[in-house]
Amino acid sequence: MITRPCASWRPRAARYAYDTLAVLALACLTLLMKWPLLTGGTMIGVDPATYFYPMYSYLGESLRSGDLPGWNPYHLSGAPFAADPQSGWMYLPAMLCFTLLPLAAAAKSFMFLTLLLTGLAAYALARVLGMSVAAALLAGIAYEFSGRMVERNVGCFACAGVAAWLPLVVLGTEMAVRSRTWPSRGLWWGLAGLALSQELAIWLGQGAYYALLLFGGYLAYRTLISPPEGVYSLRARVEALMLHGAGVAVFACGLAVAGLLPRLEYNRFSNLAGGYEGGREQAVSPGWTVDAWPTFLERTTSTSYIGGAVLALAVVGPLLAGRRMAAPFWTALSLASLVLSMSGPTPLHALVYVLPLFERLHPHAPGRVHTLLYLGIAMLAGAAWSALPARRRTPWLLAVAVQSGLLLLAREASVSPAVQLAILAAVVLVWAGALLPSWRAAVSGLLLSVVFLDLFIANTSMIAHRLADPGAQGFRKVDLQAYYAPNGAAAFLREKSRNGPSRYFGYHPSIPRQNILYRAPFADPGVTALQVNNRSTVLGLQDITGYNPIRLSRYDELIDAANGRPQEYREAYVYERGLNSPLLDLLNARYIVVPAVSSPGWSELRDLEESNPVVYREGNVRVLENTDVLPRAWIVHAAQTVRSGEALSLLSTGTVDPATTALLEDPPPPLSWPSGIKGDRAEIELHEPDRIRIRAQTSAPGLLVLSEMHYPAWKAYLNDTPTHLYVADHVLSGIALPAGAHTVELRFESTTLRVGTGITLASYALLAALGIAAGTAWTRERYRGRGVAPIRYGPAGG
Numbered sequence: 001m002i003t004r005p006c007a008s009w010r011p012r013a014a015r016y017a018y019d020t021l022a023v024l025a026l027a028c029l030t031l032l033m034k035w036p037l038l039t040g041g042t043m044i045g046v047d048p049a050t051y052f053y054p055m056y057s058y059l060g061e062s063l064r065s066g067d068l069p070g071w072n073p074y075h076l077s078g079a080p081f082a083a084d085p086q087s088g089w090m091y092l093p094a095m096l097c098f099t100l101l102p103l104a105a106a107a108k109s110f111m112f113l114t115l116l117l118t119g120l121a122a123y124a125l126a127r128v129l130g131m132s133v134a135a136a137l138l139a140g141i142a143y144e145f146s147g148r149m150v151e152r153n154v155g156c157f158a159c160a161g162v163a164a165w166l167p168l169v170v171l172g173t174e175m176a177v178r179s180r181t182w183p184s185r186g187l188w189w190g191l192a193g194l195a196l197s198q199e200l201a202i203w204l205g206q207g208a209y210y211a212l213l214l215f216g217g218y219l220a221y222r223t224l225i226s227p228p229e230g231v232y233s234l235r236a237r238v239e240a241l242m243l244h245g246a247g248v249a250v251f252a253c254g255l256a257v258a259g260l261l262p263r264l265e266y267n268r269f270s271n272l273a274g275g276y277e278g279g280r281e282q283a284v285s286p287g288w289t290v291d292a293w294p295t296f297l298e299r300t301t302s303t304s305y306i307g308g309a310v311l312a313l314a315v316v317g318p319l320l321a322g323r324r325m326a327a328p329f330w331t332a333l334s335l336a337s338l339v340l341s342m343s344g345p346t347p348l349h350a351l352v353y354v355l356p357l358f359e360r361l362h363p364h365a366p367g368r369v370h371t372l373l374y375l376g377i378a379m380l381a382g383a384a385w386s387a388l389p390a391r392r393r394t395p396w397l398l399a400v401a402v403q404s405g406l407l408l409l410a411r412e413a414s415v416s417p418a419v420q421l422a423i424l425a426a427v428v429l430v431w432a433g434a435l436l437p438s439w440r441a442a443v444s445g446l447l448l449s450v451v452f453l454d455l456f457i458a459n460t461s462m463i464a465h466r467l468a469d470p471g472a473q474g475f476r477k478v479d480l481q482a483y484y485a486p487n488g489a490a491a492f493l494r495e496k497s498r499n500g501p502s503r504y505f506g507y508h509p510s511i512p513r514q515n516i517l518y519r520a521p522f523a524d525p526g527v528t529a530l531q532v533n534n535r536s537t538v539l540g541l542q543d544i545t546g547y548n549p550i551r552l553s554r555y556d557e558l559i560d561a562a563n564g565r566p567q568e569y570r571e572a573y574v575y576e577r578g579l580n581s582p583l584l585d586l587l588n589a590r591y592i593v594v595p596a597v598s599s600p601g602w603s604e605l606r607d608l609e610e611s612n613p614v615v616y617r618e619g620n621v622r623v624l625e626n627t628d629v630l631p632r633a634w635i636v637h638a639a640q641t642v643r644s645g646e647a648l649s650l651l652s653t654g655t656v657d658p659a660t661t662a663l664l665e666d667p668p669p670p671l672s673w674p675s676g677i678k679g680d681r682a683e684i685e686l687h688e689p690d691r692i693r694i695r696a697q698t699s700a701p702g703l704l705v706l707s708e709m710h711y712p713a714w715k716a717y718l719n720d721t722p723t724h725l726y727v728a729d730h731v732l733s734g735i736a737l738p739a740g741a742h743t744v745e746l747r748f749e750s751t752t753l754r755v756g757t758g759i760t761l762a763s764y765a766l767l768a769a770l771g772i773a774a775g776t777a778w779t780r781e782r783y784r785g786r787g788v789a790p791i792r793y794g795p796a797g798g
Contacts, residue, residue, distance in 0.1 A: 018133045026119045026140055029452060033145055033459065034115060037154065038108045041477040043463075045155035050519045050547045051086070052157045053107060053480070054537035059088045060098030060106065062689075068757065070262075070713065071689050071748045074537040075546035076555060076572060077503060077587050077731075078709045081689075082259065082753050083266035084550060085204040086158055090259035090760070092198065093117075093161075103538075104480040114164050115153050119144030121167035122378055128171055129325040129379070131386040134444030138313075138451060139382030143167070145455040146374045147305030147462055154463075154475055161202035162211060163371045168195035169215050174326075176244050177222045186247070187774040190767040193251025200256040204263050206361045210372055213352075214333070219245055221329045254763030261752035269711070271556045271569070272549065287343035287366035305458045306374070309451050310381045317380030317387075325383040334376035340369045385447065476523040483528070484538045488618040489593050490531055493541050496591070501632055501687045503542045503707075504591035504623075505574050505584075506530030509602040512575045517568055519547050529621045530593045532573070544587045545573045552709060554731045558583055561648040576604045580611075583652050585630045586729055588707040591615075592624040633682040633694050635702040635737065636660055639668035647730040662703050662728045669736035674700035690748035697741040704744060706733045713750035719743055 037043040044053070055072075058081065062069035069089060072081035081087050088094035093113055097106040122143040126136035143149065143163075152159040172192025179185035192215065199211035223231070223241040231240055253260065267273055296306045306314075314334070321327035339348045343366065353359040362369070466475040486494065493504055508530055511518055521527045528535065536543035545559075549570045559572045562581035567573065578584065579592075592612060596619065598605050608624060616623035638661040642650070647663040650656045656663060674680065679699035686693035696704050703726070708714070710733045716725040718735060719742055728734035735744055 022133050022137045030116045034112050042107050042480040043154050043475055043477050045475050046519050046522050047156045049522045050533035054534040056088045056094050056098040057103055057538050063099040070750050070753055073689050075534050075543050077544045080266050083262035085263050091201040107480055111153050114160050118164040125167040125171045126382045131382045135382040135386030138385055139378045141452050142310040142381050143378035147303050150459045151303040158203040162199055162207035165195040165198045166375050170218050173219050177228055183773040183777050186770045189247035190251045192248045194255055196252035197256035201259050258756040258760035261756040265752045270550050271553045288341040307454050313384040314377045314380035317384035320387040321383040327383050330376040330379040334373050337369050337373035341366050486539050487529055489621050489623050490539050492616040502590040503544050503588050505544045505589055506532040506593040509605050518573055526620055544589050547571055558731050561652050579608055588632050590626055590629045594622055596620050596622050632684055633706050635680040635682055635698050635704055636662045637671050637673045637702045639664050658729050662705055665727050670701050672700045692746040694744045696744055698737055700739050702737050704735045704737050708733050713748055715747050715749045717745040
């Protein structure tokens, strides 16, 4: 049962005023929490530095130029971009910030808006469920400033983005169930669908699956277990479940389809088709244990801090709230999240593993399900404070104050200026509450101050600990523009690319030898100078390596064959054995960026220098040139038919020379040797992310081989006529040429991207029309008791 309307409502303007003040308070507290992170440089973690910022930068650059970013030619020798599940495509905050603002300003704005959205969405959900202003503000503060949210907002945008939109999923579902007219019902379906579409846009996979579970669970609760008034029979409840489920699903798919269709297509050809690979290193992580639960109250280094006061209120929330404010659902959600975060097996694991693909996704990192736990805890804490009788709040507040005081005394006596500002903000909140008409507001203000100060100090300590951590989990504060600025080696590679496209890769002997991942020392000047970790995407250089959890499976197989072994599932880099592999010649890897000085144990680097001359040198790096590399496009007059997967062994052992013979998986076209090989010519005239044009000439039928990754969305045109695009040499593209001079074009024409974008634009137009219709209907009918059931506000002060 959801809270009934309050018997004595305050005037509408007064209620809106209190909500406006609460929203402003959340905005100010967010600014205060993020102020140390937004000033004096940009706080970065390993994933934003090595993946999200390069991707979002390319996304913004493409949108500013009016292009659909279908293909990224700058890492992994070329890979789908819009189809990449974490590229930011169709994630509205990333698209807006990184299109409209420079990189550094966009990064800070993006982090601030994500955190603010988290708090505002939780506050709005709590108010809709019937909590008072103070209780809803408590829920918003508890959810927004939990240790996990603050840390993920710097360390992993996918996790933070999923958490930010979860409250809106539930809010839209709740209001749709309450709605009495079709326009308003459709509008709230649209809101829930919009939130789910953003979950699918920021993290299609484990995170989006948790969001879908939350949606399905809450909808089942509100239709089958605690239905709205007037819905009594089992048949009516099932019909409501199906109706609202279908309505939200239609909007979610329509709004997300521009990203969803390309990503489902890409998944078929990727290394993660169907889920994480069990054989890859770190593809499955151990779950939590009961012994790890105390980290929820560890204030110094833990990223899982919930807050002592918040947890205390959440524990008694089910007892105090009863069936009001959806407390039974939040209780079940919290307990289920705790159980699922463990490795199992448990009966709950057996139950949810019946769901499609969940058993392949969830064990990868079971602790990520805690995103749902923090929302449940925050809602229970707010429900407890809202349900607690006013006359009994003073002892509770005293207990909370004593607990928080002990925690504060446990810290060192001196506090930073940032903490002093937080204390000042807490005092302001207390006095603001004291000035309200009711003394209960002052008590609530004091509670909010204690909770915020507790979380602020805990997060300050956690961030300081991360800044001092030299490993991959540490944070760094950098000037983002300077961090991605090209060094001399990058400028040299840029200059060379003007003569025609060519690729490179960075290599440091000590990293693979010490079993260190390239992304671990992401801020080390010696590593950034190598232009690894997707820096090429920001700089417009073409790298054969990269850090990305999803890659073309054929490309993964080639890199593994070159290295002689697989590597961590998110990385594709060249290791010692791969340095001299002929497979790299296929990729047009002309340049190799290496450290400037060789250590005594780096024999492979000395061997590399003997066969590849140094063409550029600066402070801590050198650039070597592989003069034996194959060109970006060449013509062959012989072909062999092989089964899928056979080409790599033939090429890596040198059994077949790719310069003269192509290995095809389809029957080859008619080919013949020319009288003189000098008559063959293939020159690249245009090389853009989504279009490549080559002038080719041959005196006999041949096959034009392009060192471009084969992908179904690439379409080949011979003299403006569509022609077949062959899979050549396992990963490359081939086009049959008759004798003569020809113009060959490869165009990235993704049907799924074009069709999906059209459907999504139409869905947004429909949602806007529903908003106008629902607003008009609500204005017309609000005095007649129709439309949407009124939002069940609790008392404003307490």
